[in-house]
Every structure is written in structure tokens, then in C-alpha cells.
Amino acid sequence: MVIKEERVLHMVGGGGETSYAANSRHQEKAIYRTKPILETAIAEMYRRTPLPERMVVVDLGCSWGPNTFLVVSEVLGIVGDLCRRLEQKPPEIQFFLNDLPGNDFNNVFRSLERYEKKMEEEKGDQLVPHYVVGVPGSFYGRLFPCNTVHFFHSNFSLMWLSQVPQGLESEQGVPVNKGNIYIAENSPPQVVKAYQEQHRRDFSTFLKSRYVELSIGGGMVLTFLGRRNKHPANDELSYLYGLLAEALNTMVSQGIISEDKVDTFNLPIYGASMQEAKSVIEEEGSFDVEKAESFESSWDPFDDSDNVLNGKNVASTLQAVMEPLISHHFGDATPHALFSLVADNITARHLLKDKCYYTVLVFALRRKA
Template identity: 55%
Template sequence: MMKVEEALHMVGGAGDTSYASNSRLQEKAIRKTKDIVEKALKNINGEVVSKSLVVADLGCSSGPNAFLVISQIISAVMEAGFQKAKEIMFLLNDLPGNDFNTIFRSLSLYEKKVKEENGDQVLPYFVAGVPGSFYGRLFPSNSLHFAHSSYSLMWLSQVPVGIDQSGGVNINKGNIYISRTSPPIVSRLYLEQFKRDFSSFLKLRSQELVNGGQMVLSFLGRKSSDPSKAEVCRLWGLVADALNSMVQEGLMEEEKVNTFNMPFYAASKEEVQQVIQSEGSFYIEQMQILESNWDPFDDSDDDQIFDNVKSGHNVAKCIRAVLEPLLVGHFGQDAIVDQVFERYAHNVAMHLLEEKTKHIVFILALKTKDLHH
């Protein structure tokens, strides 16, 4: 079994295929949450008593987006006119395989940038890295005022138990995620895993946040009530097509493809609300649904595809920055990765001619219930 905590991390460094160079899609979502983050911080303003405001960014990854979150929060705090907070502590969390070094190396550059953006009156702030899975405890009790997580909670703690039965029968043959050819039990196992993971995420954060603390979360979801019709099923389905075409040409073992499944789930709005309500630690203050083109460089609102081949390449680079470590962890050879993504880019280009599918992103503002834990 692939250990997700070891294999899941974005491509590090700052090269052409790195996440730092290919995270515009995620950046757009962070920019869209700006107002919600400001509002949440204003709400905390009245209730935060301590001198230091403590903020956690869960699943921070590496590259410019980690800093975008920091600078947004600094601006929001200054705009909210925090009377009591004299400094901010940023705790950047991600899995141990994350490229924390790149973040720490570029801190001084960003300090300059933050000063340029906010003038010299910037509140002093401190940055620390916290490696570990957010499906476990990360921080002391009642120590956080605000938690933020962008584009992370659709990643599960593991591939759902029972899907890749090693040595047994693989029940999701030829697919790497829920698809129209998956037996119904596959969707059910994915949903159960999501409920367990998201519930434990909420429960643990409620212990770590102070009373009245807030969270702003954004993650991929779906519009349809049927999980096999999720927009993102097409995205992963086109990766599966690339892998299966390599099996047919004898470039890859069929068994390898049959045992690769994504530790990922795109929930529906109802599923998300249901978990929050039944877990019981948070109120939903606000929920928005954002649609975003697959191609991170396509900012058009209409269904026109200007250059589907170029879009295919853009999508492939964006997905590769996320998926490469998982593929290498499972298939072993680095050499196949180029091939997989060349084929994938072609598949996406052909798909976009038929239909301009969008990413569905949920943005939630949650407030802790006063439970006096």
C-alpha cells in the first residue's frame, strides 16, 4: 500500500515542472477568498485577547502561494485595525515531504515585498514550519485564532480501504478514481473515507482553535449529487486513459495501473454540510461555490477555447506538479512520467474541444461553537 503521507507532496524546487512554477490555479482560489478571510479576521478582532495573533496555514505547499496567504492576512489584520494584536505568528503546515526549504530560503525576499505592499507600519510577524498530516493533531489546545487551508482538503489521508486490495481482486480496474465504469461500492468507499477524514480534521481543529476562532477553507468539490458525474472525474479519467494506452502498447504493466487509485475525493455541497453538522464543532458562517477553468491561464468566462492544444499543455503542467510524486511512488520509473503527461496533454486538448469542463471550488468560513473544551 502506498503511504500517502510519504508520497503526497507537490513537486519541489523552482524548476519548470515544479509546483512553485505551476500553481496559478490554486493562486486564483486564494485571491478569491480574500474578502472572506478579511471578514473572518474582523470577527475574531473583537474576541482575540492575546497580544499575538496565531494563524495556521494547513497544506501550505511551497512557492509563491504560501506567501500570498501570509501577505493577505497581514493586510487584512491591518485593515481590521486589531487593537490588541501586536504581532502575528504564522504556522505553515504540510506533509513532511513538502519542500519547506524553498519557503524558508525565500522568506527574506518576501519580507521586502510585504513592506513594499503595506508600508513600514507592518506588524512584526514570525514564520515557522510544522510538518505533519492535518488528519492528526498539530498544535497545542486553544492555541490558534485562525486557520486557513486552500486546495488541500480534497486529498484524503489514504486511498479508501478495500479499493486496492493487494493480492485480492481489484474492484476499480482500469480506473484511478471514481468513474462511470466503477462499481457503486467504489463511490461508497470514497465517501466513507472522506467523512472519516473531514470529521477528524474538524474535531482536531476545534481542539486547537480558541473559542470564537475561525477557519477559512477552500477545496475542490462537485456539483452533481452523483459522484461518478463529478467534473474532476473527467480530469482523472483522462490520466487513466493515458496510462491505459501505455498498457496497450506494452509500455506499462496492467497490474500496476489497476492498483493505482487516487487518495482524493470531490464531495458535494450536501456531503460537506452534513459532515460539518454531524461533527458539531463549527457553524457555517458562509459558503460559496467558485468555478474555475481547467486551464489556469484561461481567464475567460465563456466556453470559447482559443487554443485547445496550448490549454492541454497548461493543464498537464498544472496536474503534473501535483501528481508526479504519486506516480513515481507507485510506478517507480521517472522515465514514464514525461510520456504519461504528453499523452495526457493530448487527451485534455481533445476533451476541451467537446466540452469546457470547470473545476468546482467550495469556499467555507467556519466559526467554532462555544464548547469550552
């Protein structure tokens, strides 16, 4: 399956039990974890360039829910504190919230007034003046005029590819990645190569686009899922998506979905290693790396000791980001049964014995002159 419709690539909307808004604690924890890096990056930007009267900040892959405005709040607090220390008047900040057209922007803007009221009550006269607008479109391409953005932020988005890698289609009627939906131990080398090349192209395009849009002295903080191990098939992401593939194959054996449907489904996602990501940055050549680090985050965002609940927590966070892709390919009736199986598999086969962790990569980049 080669996904070409960007409207399919979005999180579960609304505010229900399986919505992204209710299942995005991983992303929230990462925002708080990377706040010191964000603070340093913005301070360094101010050190390099004169304090602007108007500052443009973009959150790429903003999604919706409380985390969308948490990013806005963190940036406002950082800029406000910095300006008070420098005894300078804070700039007016224009926030652009970007995501694909299928994003639930309606929920974002319905909650904007509530957010603004809360911020005014908490900050009073110390609230940095700001304005928030939405920008639909893929960040794997241009989104803004040349030299107009001061700072880009992205959290848990850049592991998504622009499309399923090409070259995974069946060869002479035989599926290339049969029974798998991502890189697995039994995936042939061409599958690994296809994913790596797609990631390299996409990340390079991303960097080229941001370089043109950033003003001189501008920067970015990028946080996304990656991996620890050298080979993609030997890491936790591969294991997790293997559990999802196993649940799909169980539904094949039960006659609920067809085998062909599974064999033609591959995820448009890639967990790069730190070295892979650094290599693309160095080869593309538009940015200096000011900071590069990684940390681990438990599969279960609540770290609950109840193993049954752990499995449900992991499956719920997975469903919140995968359900639109699953529904598009397998039908709307599939996700509920599928993620119940995933929860059972995780509980019975893994979390009773040990916990698993995502590897999260963080980069602070500075635009070269």
C-alpha cells in the first residue's frame, strides 16, 4: 500500500476515549523533558541576533488536544522570562500551528478561546502578546515565505514519512514484506533499504525547506521517535509494530480480514538511529547541531503497575495514532477488535515479564548563515 492521500495521515480526532487528545501523554512528557533544550535554543537565538519586535514561531505537526497549547505556553514563558532578565520589551509573537489537512483543526480553534482566557488569568500583565493561526500542509515541502520564521518546533512528528516507501509492492505476485507491516527480522534487505532511503529523502527535504524559511540566526528543536540499535529490526519500534502485525494476522486466521490486505499494508513511519539522523543533517549541510541527545520513554505513558492496564494503555496510545491508517486500509470495523488483541498480546506476552521503552531523539539545530 502506497499512501498518497495526506488526509489519511492524522491522529484520531475529537475528545473520546480513543482520541489523540486523550492518549497523548507520551508527547506531553517529551515536551516537559525537552524544555531545557528549548530554553537554551531560544536564548542562543537571541544572543546571535538582535531582539525582534515581532517573532514568528512555528509548531510543525501540532496535532490537537492539550499538548498543542502546551507548546505555545512553554515558548511564551521562555521568551517572557528571557526578556525580563534582559530588561527588554518582549516581542509580539505570531504562532503558526501546522499539521496535515486531516488534522482536527476545528477542535484546536474551539479550544483557543478557553486557552487564551486561562493564560490571561495566570499571567496577567506578564503575558507576552501573541496571535495564533493554523497552517495546513505537509512539512516535507515549503510552508512559509523565505526568511520569515525565527524558530521551528516539532514534537513526535518527524518519524512519520511522507509516504510508504516505494519498492514494497509485490514482485511477480509475491509480497515483498509478507506478513509484516514494518521492518521485521524476516524482512528482506530491500525492505530495510527502501525505508532508509525514504527517510533520507524526506528528512533532507525537510531540512532544505526549513533553511529557506528561517531568518538568519534562526533555529529549531526537533523531537521524534528513533532507535538505539544499529539495525532497525532489532529495536523496540520493530517489536511493537510486530505485535500489531501479529494481531492483524490473527484476524486473518479468524477470517475477519484477508491475508492480501495485511500483505499490502506497510506503515509510513521510520525510527532512525542517532547516527542516521546526524548523517542526513551533515550531508544536507544547512544546519549546525547545537545539541543532540536521546532519552527513553516507557511504552506505557502512565507507568502503571497493573499489567492488564499497562497493555490497555499501550494499545490505546497506539490506536490514537494508527486508527485512521487502519480504517482506511482494512475498514472502519477493524480497529476496535484489532487493538483489543494488541492489548491482550502486550499484557500476556511482554509486560508481565519486562517493560519496553521508546527511544526519543532530540536535536537543537542552528541555521547556517
